[in-house]
Amino acid sequence: MSALDPETKAWLADTGFTVRDEALWREALTHGSTGEARDYQRLEFLGDRVLGLAIAGWLHERSGDDEGRLAQRLNALVSKRACADVARAIALPDHLRLGKQARDDGAAQGDNVLGDVMEALLGAQHVEAGFDTARDLVRRLWASAMDGGAGRSKHPKSALQEWAAGNQRRPPDYELVDRSGPDHAAKFTVRVKVHKVGEAEATAGSKQEAETAAARKFMEIYG
Structure with a gap:
């Protein structure tokens, strides 16, 4: 068979x-x-x-x-x-x-x-x-x-880290604020903050991807 x-x-x-x-x-x-x-x-x-x-x-x-x-x-x-x-x-x-x-x-x-x-x-x-x-x-x-362009541009977390240092701010702080769904379809929500600047949240299928998306969103708003 x-x-x-x-x-x-x-x-x-x-x-x-x-x-x-x-x-x-x-x-x-x-x-x-x-x-x-x-x-x-x-x-x-x-x-x-x-x-x-x-x-x-x-x-x-x-x-x-x-x-x-x-x-x-x-x-x-x-x-x-x-x-x-x-x-x-x-x-x-x-x-x-x-x-x-x-x-x-x-x-x-x-x-x-x-x-x-x-x-x-x-x-x-x-x-x-x-x-x-x-x-x-x-x-x-x-x-x-x-x-294509995969990985050619600077990683969003690295870009945010350098932006914070260049603007004499504290390093970005990442916080896992929610995890939902079953293990095979989990969703992670991460918040990134830069002291005295602002914050941004993003949700993705892994904690790492959510951190990356949050950093990208932060730079879109404040960068």
């Missing part, structure tokens, strides 16, 4: 993945909400490292930037949002294996779940066919992000 739906197997192959062990790919696409014994988390752990090395090598090869700028671009290109954008571009949400409640809660479109599963698929590719094929796949799927 096939472990994968035939449409999902065909989609994986068409996207460029090497599908031999169907159970491995089923695992990569399975969310913990299904209650199955194996879900994507172990493969996500591996895929995160595969993606990081693939992007780092690519940046080093094509850019003469210093370490700080390379790190800035790397962080942007491997972020959950970047991974989720790639996942949507290849129609990954159509093939996610979710429990009913997680699906009803919108997990199939959330950056956190999509980003995690995208990494899990890269981990599965590494297991099935080795790093070189996973790296080549990353270069194809991330080509648009790499050629």
Whole structure:
């Protein structure tokens, strides 16, 4: 009996993945909400490292930037949002294996779940066919992000930190003011304040992303 739906197997192959062990790919696409014994988390752990090395090598090869700028671009290109954008571009949400409640809660479109599963698929590719094929796949799927402006501009938190110092203000203070929703679709609201200047709030799917969005909003208002 096939472990994968035939449409999902065909989609994986068409996207460029090497599908031999169907159970491995089923695992990569399975969310913990299904209650199955194996879900994507172990493969996500591996895929995160595969993606990081693939992007780092690519940046080093094509850019003469210093370490700080390379790190800035790397962080942007491997972020959950970047991974989720790639996942949507290849129609990954159509093939996610979710429990009913997680699906009803919108997990199939959330950056956190999509980003995690995208990494899990890269981990599965590494297991099935080795790093070189996973790296080549990353270069194809991330080509648009790499050629675009991802990570080229200064990170909003760094920009705000420098703005505060340049205006002789205290460093920005970030505060988590709310966390809501189930773990697979959590929402975090963060407030950033600069003493005697003002504050701004933003909500996102992770605390880090909410801090970034709050810093960006603060600079739009006060910068």
